[in-house]
Amino acid sequence: MSAVIILSFVGFTTLVAILSWYKTRDDNVDTQDGYFLGGRSLTGVFIGGSLMLTNLSTEQVVGLNGQAYNNTMALMAWEITASFALVCMALIFLPRYLKSGITTIPDFLEERYDKKTRQIVSVLFLIGYAATYLPTVLYSGALVLVKLFNIPEVFGIGEMPALWITVWAIGIVGSIYAIFGGLKAVAVSDTFNGMGLIIGGMLIPILGLTKLGGGSFTAGINHLVTVNPQKLNAIGGPESPMPWPVLFTGLTFNNLFYWCTNQSIIQRTLGAKNLKEGQKGVLFAGFLKLWGPIFLVLPGIIAFSLYGNSISNPDMAYPTLVLDVLPRPLAGFFAAVLFGAILSSFNSALNSSVTLFTLDIYRPIINPDAADTEVVKVGKRFGVCLAIASMIIAPFILYAPSGLFVYLQECFGFYNIPILAAVMVGFFSKKVPAIAPKIALVVHIILYGASKFLARDIHFLHVLFVLFIISVSIMLFIGKIRPRETDYVQKYTEQVDITPWKYAKPISIFICIMILVIYAFFSKIGIVA
Template sequence: MLYITVITFLLYTCFIAWYSWHKTKSVDLNSSDGYFLGGRSLTGIVIAGSLLLTNLSTEQMVGLNGQSYGSSMVVMAWEVTSPIALIFMAFVFLPRYLKAGITTIPDFLEQRYDMRTRQIISILFLLGYAMAYLPTVLYSGALVLDTIFSLSSIFGFGDYGMVLVVSLVIGVVGILYVVLGGLRACALSDTMNGVGLIVGGLLITILGLVALGGGDLVDGVNTLLQKEPEKLNSIGDSSSPVPFVTIFFGLLFNNLFYWCTNQAIVQRTLGAKNLKEGQKGVLYAGMFKIFGAFYLVIPGIIAYHLFNNSLSNADMAYPSLVIEVLPTLLSGFFAAVLFGAILSSFNGALNSSLTLFTLDIYKPLFKPQATEKQLVKAGRIFAIALGLVSVAIAPLILFAPSGLYYYLQEMFGFYNVPIIAAVVVGFFTKRVPAMAPKIALCVHIVLYALSKYFLGEINFLYILSVLFPVCVFVMLIVGKFAPREEEFVLYNSGKVDLTPWKHARAFTVVMIVLMIAVYVLFSPLGIAA
């Protein structure tokens, strides 16, 4: 029956590729706006789908379900609290980004501080993508595809060889998307795969409950609720992967970085047709994130009960559940959707990386007079090189002791706080000088590295809770004693209409109420009693 899985996988994957190419033909891919930002033509639905798929990939489906398998619903905080950061994005960050007409986050940092700040932050982003994010996406994707298609058994690969070969295939396809289609092709394929991923993810949860109940959905739900109900508790203590108190501090700062300043995510919104469509896309994505726990966390707990906690590697919980419960006729389709999710995250980071390299490093340092066509060519060459480096690093995540998702977030911790601090201080002060973010960055990296050495047993979210105010304080002190000569005024580029979405505030209130309701549901006040 494997051939049925392969045929359905290929049919769906090829259809998405053709559709993305067909819809991209009208965009001028030889201009930087057309190639890097999709011609600033993205609508709310496309932005929301692209945000979700750039974020929701196998590193989350495998990683978060792996964490819930090994702990409990506390890890849903990574998903369910994301709307808070997206609300900040819609009302605070995005209006300023679109007003300035920036192409990258470091582009704003140059406007606010100087070119050197822009280049330093760009290099940090590129190192983070190359060393952590892209390899993690490839590694998690390799785990899933190997489990579905039994590649290790068919070809006789060991774990290292399997991850390397599958990562290479994913990397080559992802590079082709980015090199040939730019941001718009990536965003369109994201939107199509987004529907399939959410439907398929919820289907795995339902089928998992049916399997847990011996063929009866109601019995499966009862088993989930009654067998170790503490697994359904989202309120974590100090020893849990996400202590509840960090939701309002370290996790919030981490999410603000990810959703408001992470180039791979923010680039989707920078391609918005106008502020109204940008806010729609951001808030729609926030609404979907509230319910992400039902297909990104609960399946891990179902796997815990279904396999009687017998898996030696928690990151195998989700792939094992997929194979256990999904009918053969649907396995190819879901594999194709997962493959699309893998490509989405990989493409998003790769597209952002080549944008950062081309506009923030290549043009100002190596070829200031480069034409639009030369910039696009340089970006394509860099994308190929970065993609191949990520493929080489991906198998090394096999040796990460805390699982792939925790590894990814800890690695982000080396540079996320000073970036969000630089942007926030840049928004709300006028005299903080260019040296301030550089000093704060150095202070943060030193303190974070020391915390890993001397306080390694303390959850890194506690560390981020302290380091964000430290970075802000350092920048304000520098601004107090060495202020810039002229006040900063945010430039109005006039590139897009800045009229806000009239329903944004009402939509936000509904979203916050639903977020609180989900937390009450998965707590001792709800089903975790």
């Protein structure tokens, strides 16, 4: 292992840590809002940067590129349609969240329904983070770093021991940020790492195309467009893991859950200084997502053009390409950038888990009279336990039957749709009672579980679309036959100013137009012969 690689890795990682400490050194993290919401002081740049990097961890980079290696540009749907979900977040969801001054999504569900609904959803989030999301982030990150640093050969150990060592290294560093720094330390470090990820991420397809063209970038593009043009088609056919009809069914609602109600993602928006800054940050992230396919899907296509079917595990396509095309002096920097991306997703989800446990379970159920300092202290202890559990589970993701990214999305399917339905029905109906989301949740889990055995040939996103309609219908039907005694009226808590940003709607329209333009470009209308 080159000393240059190690020095550049350590140097960039240390720089981000120092800058993050400097930006948050005077913050008070002993209070509830200070620790869990960054003192409600986050501005648009930090919100947008943190949103982007929390999402862009290695389960994205490795998983999507791996799927693209085996398939086509149709996988870019996960990225491009996320921009539409972020538009919805900016214009529909965020104004209502900030109006209520909530700290967690379950907070809103208690306000709209009852305390029991809040607690059930908090437990579901915690199970999802602990059993699937946190371990998957650690595993996918370790997979890349093991390959980049060639850890088995350097230390003379097997693949599995190398995976264990790397998982624990990532988990320990990520835990320090999340548990001891609070949300603002997470958001600030995310933003700095995000800059490096965009620069480093864009380098890989550029260098890959140059190698594909025998030293010429333009020749590489020509090869990609002429030799395997079908790989660039974003309109997925029936056999694709992303057939085009799902764009208008389950994918839309899956993304709405992820970007508008998933606690680990939206927590930084709840810490916005005001609605104006929150909308700036969310729409900034929506604009950045439009560029995501360039470094999250295209490298997988380039890897196929370079190596054919020689890579047996598609999740290794991206690490193989990086190791092949990246100059050694930049390898350490890129590894540090990926390390930062891994930390971002891990520590964001860990921070959100701590928030959910302490504010939705510990304080209301176990110790209602706990002071803020006690709540923060208990949260840190819970974070340590959850981090250790995730580090133990992570290496076993190696045995997941499908690709990383699809595995993660299918796991989310057990609880994402009823939570989204409960929030949306809560926004737009005044009479649906507290029993409705509970019944909808039970029905969803039973039907989704059954679909894994009885509807294996139906794409899981189509299943989620049907289940969303069922969940909403159940809740509205119950609201009709057994309405609330009093109509729900949302109150403005005045935690932050909720005057909207004057450019929010024009920029949202621009983003939606760009989605259509990008799809046209990667289709038979555009560059696909």
